[in-house]
Amino acid sequence: MFVRTKDAIDAHLTIVFTALAVARTIQNRTGLAIRNVIRQLRPLRSATIAINGAVQTFPPELDPERRTLLDALTGKALTK
Template structure:
C-alpha cells in the first residue's frame, strides 16, 4: 500500500475514492488456500496421478498457445484463400513444434534462446580453394544448450 507496486494490479488492495485499505477477507482466503491445488474430472476409473499428469500436459499445451508470435519472430499475415491459410497455419505449427523441442532439449525458454542465439553468426568465405571461417565465440551456456539440442533424441518425442 505504500506505493511500491501498481495498485490496480494488486488484488489485496481495495480502492475506495481516494483511500486504500487491505482486503483482509481476501487475504485470509488466499492464505488458507496457499499451496492447495484441486483437479476436477468426469473420468471414471483413472488414478489421481493420471488426472494430475493430464493437467500438467494441458498446462504445457496452453503455454504453447500463450507464446506470442513475437517470440517466434512471425508477423500477422492476412490470407483469403484456403491453401494460403493452411500453409500459414502449417508454418506456425511447425515453428511452435520446433520451439517446444528446443525448450525441451535445452531447458531454456524459446524467448531466451532466440534472444541469446541471434547475436551469433558464422561466416564462410570461399577464396579459391580455401574456405575462411569467421565466428564470434559462443558463451559457455549457449554452447551447452546447442550441444543439448544437437544430442537430443528426436525419436523420444
C-alpha cells in the same frame, strides 16, 4: 496475414503449427524459454571469406554456457 483461399489458409496454419512444434522442442531440450534461447544465440555469427578462389568459413567463438545450450539442441557435443 490476409489469406482468402483454402490453400493459403492451410499453408499458413502449417507454418504456424510447425513453428510452435519447433519452439516446444527447443524449450523441452534446453529447459529454457524460447525467448531466452533466442537472446543467447542471436549474437553468434560465422564468417565466410573467399580469396583467390579459396573459401574459408570461421565458426563463432562459443563460451561454455552457449556451448552447453547448443549441445542440448543438437543432442551431441560440438567440437572446438
